[in-house]
Amino acid sequence: xxxxxxxxxxxxxxxxxxxxxxxxxxxxxxxxxxxxxxxxxxxxxxxxxxxxxxxxxxxxxxxxxxxxxxxxxxxxxxxxxxxxxxxxxxxxxxxxxxxxxxxxxxxxxxxxxxxxxxxxxxxxxxxxxxxxxxxxxxxxxxxxxxxxxxxxxxxxxxxxxxxxxxxxxxxxxxxxxxxxxxxxxxxxxxxxxxxxxxxxxxxxxxxxxxxxxxxxxxxxxxxxxxxxxxxxxxxxxxxxxxxxxxxxxxxxxxxxxxxxxxxxxxxxxxxxxxxxxxxxxxxxxxxxxxxxxxxxxxxxxxxxxxxxxxxxxxxxxxxxxxxxxx
Amino acid sequence: xxxxxxxxxxxxxxxxxxxxxxxxxxxxxxxxxxxxxxxxxxxxxxxxxxxxxxxxxxxxxxxxxxxxxxxxxxxxxxxxxxxxxxxxxxxxxxxxxxxxxxxxxxxxxxxxxxxxxxxxxxxxxxxxxxxxxxxxxxxxxxxxxxxxxxxxxxxxxxxxxxxxxxxxxxxxxxxxxxxxxxxxxxxxxxxxxxxxxxxxxxxxxxxxxxxxxxxxxxxxxxxxxxxxxxxxxxxxxxxxxxx
Amino acid sequence: xxxxxxxxxxxxxxxxxxxxxxxxxxxxxxxxxxxxxxxxxxxxxxxxxxxxxxxxxxxxxxxxxxxxxxxxxxxxxxxxxxxxxxxxxxxxxxxxxxxxxxxxxxxxxxxxxxxxxxxxxxxxxxxxxxxxxxxxxxxxxxxxxxxxxxxxxxxxxxxxxxxxxxxxxxxxxxxxxxxxxxxxxxxxxxxxxxxxxxxxxxxxxxxxxxxxxxxxxxxxxxxxxxxxxxxxxxxxxxxxxxxxxxxxxxxxxxxxxxxxxxxxxxxxxxxxxxxxxxx
Numbered sequence: 001x002x003x004x005x006x007x008x009x010x011x012x013x014x015x016x017x018x019x020x021x022x023x024x025x026x027x028x029x030x031x032x033x034x035x036x037x038x039x040x041x042x043x044x045x046x047x048x049x050x051x052x053x054x055x056x057x058x059x060x061x062x063x064x065x066x067x068x069x070x071x072x073x074x075x076x077x078x079x080x081x082x083x084x085x086x087x088x089x090x091x092x093x094x095x096x097x098x099x100x101x102x103x104x105x106x107x108x109x110x111x112x113x114x115x116x117x118x119x120x121x122x123x124x125x126x127x128x129x130x131x132x133x134x135x136x137x138x139x140x141x142x143x144x145x146x147x148x149x150x151x152x153x154x155x156x157x158x159x160x161x162x163x164x165x166x167x168x169x170x171x172x173x174x175x176x177x178x179x180x181x182x183x184x185x186x187x188x189x190x191x192x193x194x195x196x197x198x199x200x201x202x203x204x205x206x207x208x209x210x211x212x213x214x215x216x217x218x219x220x221x222x223x224x225x226x227x228x229x230x231x232x233x234x235x236x237x238x239x240x241x242x243x244x245x246x247x248x249x250x251x252x253x254x255x256x257x258x259x260x261x262x263x264x265x266x267x268x269x270x271x272x273x274x275x276x277x278x279x280x281x282x283x284x285x286x287x288x289x290x291x292x293x294x295x296x297x298x299x300x301x302x303x304x305x306x307x308x309x310x311x312x313x314x315x316x317x318x319x320x321x322x323x324x325x326x
Numbered sequence: 327x328x329x330x331x332x333x334x335x336x337x338x339x340x341x342x343x344x345x346x347x348x349x350x351x352x353x354x355x356x357x358x359x360x361x362x363x364x365x366x367x368x369x370x371x372x373x374x375x376x377x378x379x380x381x382x383x384x385x386x387x388x389x390x391x392x393x394x395x396x397x398x399x400x401x402x403x404x405x406x407x408x409x410x411x412x413x414x415x416x417x418x419x420x421x422x423x424x425x426x427x428x429x430x431x432x433x434x435x436x437x438x439x440x441x442x443x444x445x446x447x448x449x450x451x452x453x454x455x456x457x458x459x460x461x462x463x464x465x466x467x468x469x470x471x472x473x474x475x476x477x478x479x480x481x482x483x484x485x486x487x488x489x490x491x492x493x494x495x496x497x498x499x500x501x502x503x504x505x506x507x508x509x510x511x512x513x514x515x516x517x518x519x520x521x522x523x524x525x526x527x528x529x530x531x532x533x534x535x536x537x538x539x540x541x542x543x544x545x546x547x548x549x550x551x552x553x554x555x556x557x558x559x560x561x562x563x564x565x566x567x568x569x
Numbered sequence: 570x571x572x573x574x575x576x577x578x579x580x581x582x583x584x585x586x587x588x589x590x591x592x593x594x595x596x597x598x599x600x601x602x603x604x605x606x607x608x609x610x611x612x613x614x615x616x617x618x619x620x621x622x623x624x625x626x627x628x629x630x631x632x633x634x635x636x637x638x639x640x641x642x643x644x645x646x647x648x649x650x651x652x653x654x655x656x657x658x659x660x661x662x663x664x665x666x667x668x669x670x671x672x673x674x675x676x677x678x679x680x681x682x683x684x685x686x687x688x689x690x691x692x693x694x695x696x697x698x699x700x701x702x703x704x705x706x707x708x709x710x711x712x713x714x715x716x717x718x719x720x721x722x723x724x725x726x727x728x729x730x731x732x733x734x735x736x737x738x739x740x741x742x743x744x745x746x747x748x749x750x751x752x753x754x755x756x757x758x759x760x761x762x763x764x765x766x767x768x769x770x771x772x773x774x775x776x777x778x779x780x781x782x783x784x785x786x787x788x789x790x791x792x793x794x795x796x797x798x799x800x801x802x803x804x805x806x807x808x809x810x811x812x813x814x815x816x817x818x819x820x821x822x823x824x825x826x827x828x829x830x831x832x833x834x835x836x837x838x839x840x841x842x843x844x845x846x847x848x
Binding site: 077078079206209210212213214216217219220221222223224262263266267268269 | 370373374375389390391392393396397398400402404405406407408409410413414417418420421423449462465469475
């Protein structure tokens with residue numbers, strides 16, 4: 001509980017900082033007046049329509065990715081499971097790109113996160129078919145590599161086949177993710193699906209705890225494992241699908257955050273869920289502030305930063321898992 | 327006397343022939359048989375973990391109602407997450423829908439009673455194989471169900487711990503519960519079980535009190551060993567004609 | 570093998586010498602670049618141009634779709650161009666280097682045109698086109714007509730130069746030394762890209778664009794088949810900013826290539842600025 005409070009306080013601090021960082025050089029008081037709707041109407045516009053949705057999306061996306069990572073790890077009983085690593089984000093990006101290219105998203109805005117969700121769900125099913133639940137690390141990573149490569153190639157293909165010559169430039173956004181120049185529209189379309197995903201994961205928390213003892217023991221403890229599996233697949237797909245469809249692929253958040261918090265929460269998957277969500281939000285907020293501070297106005301991709309933080313943790317986990325399954 | 331487990335014609339493909347079995351309160355049944363005899367298959371089919379033909383009174387219950395009636399100690403002893411011993415035991419307590427609360431107090435008491443206090447605060451993945459086996463058994467017992475199905479509860483334990491565990495299971499039976507445990511150690515099973523079932527190639531070959539089940543003939547045929555009885559104790563030896 | 574190569578070399582050399590020695594205007598001209606397509610269609614004699622690039626029939630990129638549709642299109646591949654048996658190939662500076670080299674090796678005469686970033690570039694390319702097609706008189710007439718129209722536009726320029734931003738898909742903009750900048754400046758408007766420290770091109774964050782508060786924003790045309798980059802052109806914050814007295818305009822196909830038709834884009838922009846901003 002104390003951990004959740006501390007992380008929430010950190011989140012609140014980073015959220016307020018995020019509101020006052022941007023490429024335009026606006027002083028603190030002018031920014032503040034902008035948020036209150038007073039002063040230069042252009043400043044008001046920038047604060048309320050650009051920076052506020054950006055910070056809000058950072059919280060939503062970060063929380064979703066953190067929660068999705070914690071849920072997926074509990075589900076597959078492997079600390080290396082993460083939407084980005086197992087290929088779920090790449091499939092979500094593929095779904096979103098198709099929704100944009102076909103014009104579906106322009107006619108019906110919810111089509112964007114729904115297509116991301118469909119792609120993500122497909123990837124989890126493929127992953128289970130390839131590696132099975134309780135997956136060994138090597139199978140999990142290899143399946144993830146194969147799925148990511150396939151989805152990445154298809155995203156690239158879809159962008160290159162587009163009649164729109166600018167589409168191919170967007171590869172970078174989909175592969176590395178960014179929160180630049182997003183709007184409240186994105187918050188509005190993603191929110192219901194993210195909320196549904198969070199609800200699904202949250203309501204399967206007891207099942208996740210039982211599942212840490214293995215599937216058979218979980219059944220004997222009264223867990224309907226088939227139903228639990230569906231809820232977790234759909235829940236992680238909602239979270240990473242909708243998040244990726246509005247912000248691109250931001251890797252490693254779901255890996256790093258649960259890993260750092262696991263010992264502090266006592267190892268039970270259920271106790272890891274809320275701290276991971278709040279921690280994920282804090283991480284994305286911090287990363288999004290950093291990209292704007294170190295390269296203002298250049299739209300350094302968020303995924304670049306999270307990958308720089310995430311890869312050492314990832315390598316450390318691989319190193320640790322070497323002995324266990326030689 | 328009410329049966330806590332009833333199997334009627336329970337069968338799993340080629341691994342388990344149609345099996346009838348009734349388990350009453352107060353029984354500690356040792357399920358013995360050579361490797362591949364179908365012991366684990368029998369337990370899993372009885373629990374409804376495998377698609378099986380025939381009837382099992384446990385598998386017939388809705389999943390959510392089962393933990394009230396049965397606890398299961400699976401063969402898998404791996405645990406990925408750094409969960410503390412008492413937390414894990416409390417998970418078992420919470421699995422029973424009749425229990426209210428987080429079960430931490432009950433888990434602590436049980437851990438102490440079972441002699442786990444020395445490492446109760448440590449995390450399960452860091453324990454030795456034997457310690458982990460005892461913690462997982464404590465988890466199953468914490469569920470407080472009248473029936474325990476245990477797959478090799480004495481595997482990975484040193485002799486003293488094996489005996490302690492067998493005595494513990496016998497004490498549960500004496501207190502009115504029923505225990506069905508697969509075992510490999512014939513003398514241990516014969517010493518502490520109230521009843522033994524010999525399974526071979528998916529079929530029950532003998533069923534009854536240890537003294538009547540472990541005949542020289544059966545042991546030679548099924549296990550390829552000789553058994554010697556002296557008083558309350560048993561030993562096994564190699565067959566003389568093979569020597 | 571060596572003999573075959575030597576023979577092929579002789580033929581190629583012969584063709585090349587033949588092409589160079591031929592002073593008569595070319596009869597089978599193939600253009601493989603959107604900009605040379607349009608210049609050639611304007612300058613060439615009837616029947617002289619036998620193929621244009623596939624982009625020339627794309628209404629989003631080409632200002633001369635109707636005329637291009639009467640001609641066969643090519644996709645700029647060396648093989649298909651060679652089969653058209655051209656006596657002159659027109660290419661842009663940034664046409665695939667490999668293809669141009671290949672065509673030259675095959676013995677075709679390839680004329681390279683620089684991209685047009687200024688009005689002088691347009692005049693120079695028109696005259697170059699007239700020279701290589703043997704249509705100098707036609708090219709001069711087009712230059713004269715263009716200059717006359719530019720003079721009208723200059724006369725109609727607004728008294729104060731309203732600040733203008735160009736905003737393409739994904740936030741790209743055009744600054745000094747670009748055709749977009751030339752169009753904006755010639756229309757009598759002030760491009761804000763140089764003030765924001767932009768070079769000829771670059772990405773301008775939406776936040777910086779809005780805080781700069783230009784009077785007019787020229788947005789890139791939107792394609793069918795939407796993309797994330799085009800969502801940004803319709804960002805609610807930008808839409809909210811572009812209410813009167815601020816004005817908006819869209820680029821047209823004439824923005825992709827500098828030709829005499831670019832004058833139409835300049836005039837349209839000037840009209841949009843006048844109408845929107847009430848100048």
